Amino acid sequence: MREVAVIGVGMNRWGELWEKSHRQIWTEAALEAVDDAGVDHVDAMYVGCMSSGLFVGQEHLGALLADQLGMGPIPGTRVESACASGGLAFRQAYLAVASGAHDVVLASGVEKMTDVDGAAATYALSTAADQEYECYQGVTFPGLYAMMARAHMHVHGTTRRQLSEVAVKNHRHGSKNPLAQFPQPVTAEQVEGSVLVADPLRILDCSPITDGAAAAVIVPMELARGMKKHPVVRVAASAHATDTLALAEREDVTFLASTERAARQAYRQAGIGPGELSFCEVHDCFTIAEIMVLEAIGLSARGAGGQAAASGFSAFGGKCPVNVSGGLKSKGHPVGATGVAQVREAVLQLRGQAGDRQVEGARYGLTQNMGGTGASSVVHVFERVEP
Amino acid sequence: MREVAVIGVGMNRWGELWEKSHRQIWTEAALEAVDDAGVDHVDAMYVGCMSSGLFVGQEHLGALLADQLGMGPIPGTRVESACASGGLAFRQAYLAVASGAHDVVLASGVEKMTDVDGAAATYALSTAADQEYECYQGVTFPGLYAMMARAHMHVHGTTRRQLSEVAVKNHRHGSKNPLAQFPQPVTAEQVEGSVLVADPLRILDCSPITDGAAAAVIVPMELARGMKKHPVVRVAASAHATDTLALAEREDVTFLASTERAARQAYRQAGIGPGELSFCEVHDCFTIAEIMVLEAIGLSARGAGGQAAASGFSAFGGKCPVNVSGGLKSKGHPVGATGVAQVREAVLQLRGQAGDRQVEGARYGLTQNMGGTGASSVVHVFERVEP
Numbered sequence: 184m185r186e187v188a189v190i191g192v193g194m195n196r197w198g199e200l201w202e203k204s205h206r207q208i209w210t211e212a213a214l215e216a217v218d219d220a221g222v223d224h225v226d227a228m229y230v231g232c233m234s235s236g237l238f239v240g241q242e243h244l245g246a247l248l249a250d251q252l253g254m255g256p257i258p259g260t261r262v263e264s265a266c267a268s269g270g271l272a273f274r275q276a277y278l279a280v281a282s283g284a285h286d287v288v289l290a291s292g293v294e295k296m297t298d299v300d301g302a303a304a305t306y307a308l309s310t311a312a313d314q315e316y317e318c319y320q321g322v323t324f325p326g327l328y329a330m331m332a333r334a335h336m337h338v339h340g341t342t343r344r345q346l347s348e349v350a351v352k353n354h355r356h357g358s359k360n361p362l363a364q365f366p367q368p369v370t371a372e373q374v375e376g377s378v379l380v381a382d383p384l385r386i387l388d389c390s391p392i393t394d395g396a397a398a399a400v401i402v403p404m405e406l407a408r409g410m411k412k413h414p415v416v417r418v419a420a421s422a423h424a425t426d427t428l429a430l431a432e433r434e435d436v437t438f439l440a441s442t443e444r445a446a447r448q449a450y451r452q453a454g455i456g457p458g459e460l461s462f463c464e465v466h467d468c469f470t471i472a473e474i475m476v477l478e479a480i481g482l483s484a485r486g487a488g489g490q491a492a493a494s495g496f497s498a499f500g501g502k503c504p505v506n507v508s509g510g511l512k513s514k515g516h517p518v519g520a521t522g523v524a525q526v527r528e529a530v531l532q533l534r535g536q537a538g539d540r541q542v543e544g545a546r547y548g549l550t551q552n553m554g555g556t557g558a559s560s561v562v563h564v565f566e567r568v569e570p
Numbered sequence: 571m572r573e574v575a576v577i578g579v580g581m582n583r584w585g586e587l588w589e590k591s592h593r594q595i596w597t598e599a600a601l602e603a604v605d606d607a608g609v610d611h612v613d614a615m616y617v618g619c620m621s622s623g624l625f626v627g628q629e630h631l632g633a634l635l636a637d638q639l640g641m642g643p644i645p646g647t648r649v650e651s652a653c654a655s656g657g658l659a660f661r662q663a664y665l666a667v668a669s670g671a672h673d674v675v676l677a678s679g680v681e682k683m684t685d686v687d688g689a690a691a692t693y694a695l696s697t698a699a700d701q702e703y704e705c706y707q708g709v710t711f712p713g714l715y716a717m718m719a720r721a722h723m724h725v726h727g728t729t730r731r732q733l734s735e736v737a738v739k740n741h742r743h744g745s746k747n748p749l750a751q752f753p754q755p756v757t758a759e760q761v762e763g764s765v766l767v768a769d770p771l772r773i774l775d776c777s778p779i780t781d782g783a784a785a786a787v788i789v790p791m792e793l794a795r796g797m798k799k800h801p802v803v804r805v806a807a808s809a810h811a812t813d814t815l816a817l818a819e820r821e822d823v824t825f826l827a828s829t830e831r832a833a834r835q836a837y838r839q840a841g842i843g844p845g846e847l848s849f850c851e852v853h854d855c856f857t858i859a860e861i862m863v864l865e866a867i868g869l870s871a872r873g874a875g876g877q878a879a880a881s882g883f884s885a886f887g888g889k890c891p892v893n894v895s896g897g898l899k900s901k902g903h904p905v906g907a908t909g910v911a912q913v914r915e916a917v918l919q920l921r922g923q924a925g926d927r928q929v930e931g932a933r934y935g936l937t938q939n940m941g942g943t944g945a946s947s948v949v950h951v952f953e954r955v956e957p
Contacts, residue, residue: 184669184671234623236624241701242698243650243652243946245650245658245812246651246941247700247945250812250813250815256813257811258810258811260651260810264630264632264648265630275662278665279669281670282665282669282671283571284668307623310627310630315591315593315628424643424645425636425637425644425645426633554630555630558634
């Protein structure tokens, strides 16, 4: 397999973009990535999108968006893996370059979630869970993550305050991200006083409904080395693993086994351990999720994610800042775009272009994107390459 | 890139499978492919599915079906490209093996279309067209293909009877396929006397609404050579191209430019021309589509597809039989599964295992799968490898 590098990234301002169509949102991010890369063509494109059929009545995004890009009749492929669609689209783009099939590939993600009302959005998102065995009982995602949170509190002693600290940290981080949907800082008291959604999760424990897109341009390493526009960022590892779709079938609902598997493979491929990471971007769709991810990627001992999250370890300035971009919580969560936006943040950090939120001397960054209650996990490791 | 071979194929009986769930339909085909391959594990799986969100309220098929397969927490990826979803899932699986990322990969496709009523199915299928510029005007797929047929008749002199001959041939072929949904032979008079759907297309010009699945197991060539169960079938070429999603934006609505592009790439990769093909499986979603595909893949001159289709050239026993399986017309068209079922037919033919419908001495077979009105085309060439 060929070595692969990221040479361009793009993302638009996320939020409730009622004045923009699905394709327009995507095109803004895609053209920014192409411009950032400084290339005049791409050979193929991949797009991650969870449920454009239910959200905007449009499937067949590969051909639609390839046409929209205006760079000829290139192969355009849509990948879907619920909220991990973006990360998995990036992985398929990586495989296309690594295999030698294509040289300049656009990896992208998009979701337009606000063209339907709240109940329809909740239904569309519920299709990431097991429709026949979970949704049929009436449960939706806040309920599923609430059960994981309750179990984690019961088994490991995780506290309400530790959940709140994740939200407080990520909104503080997001306040430095000009593209974030909710850059407002929040206090633990505000989180704990916010509307209850599914006990113990309150509205400020949940990531929002968002319209947005993100994109990246990747090429073989030898091509990247000849380009002088930006420092070179290498894809040091790409891994993907699954778990049962239904939460009830898991051995341990307090642990993200698919993330652990994917992370273990990624560390092996990259030749590093969690101790060498400069920062991570992880899938904090709910505050409890970030706590569980810290355990699964080896940044804390099993069961100790709550303590780690509240310790300052994962805050900007700490040993390994987590979700410096604001994460899903503050930046927003257009489900198909999230995994690619994580890649964008990693690339900006490793290039030293992250502005006010720059992690000094960043060398390795990890991104973790997951679908459902962790039935799919996609983990990538990126490395700054010295000139 | 590594050379890739197909070592196992599977498909269930297609039709209106009200007694079986989406996942059950898929699992039948997947397990048959694994059994046919004689392997005890797969390293990763891909599934093509167009719109399980709209048809059965279930996204996140990669994780769901990987779990359903029962071979561990393997990476499971869903690919969507409207009616080309299956062919494109096969191509992504091919890239995963060719790249060296995985060794034993299951490529599959599935669609469960009969759990919704006819209007909802027509709506779901319309999401393969341009929702903002085509569907908004009220047109659906029979209407779009009817316009292509009218233009082809007007510009090239294609006749009503030539359209009928495609249906007659494919139903005659399908009568020898025990898994076909509509194996009944039809006459030209029956086609021309059937209910008008969108002038000039009648109900017997249209492929049906179908539930079904198909699967294939692929491995690197060096692994396939060590397996003695079946003759080895090599993937000689894999290509993918796009066109504008909206028909109105095409230069020539009587020609499938994306199929021509993909076919040209595929012939180059395989090192053969159309004259060396022993048979083809092509995307006859409507009778006019097969006529246009014959031109685009070089089996007839441009504009002469109607004459070629009625000449016996493409019939069983002719120079290059097309859709010996019965095609989409007779076999059925569960949209996400179609591209993989084409691969299954090609493999059975090249192994000499096609029974009553065996094309004698088959050496090269081509499969062509497309999405929308030809906005996406995926072309593969398969070759029988001499032991």
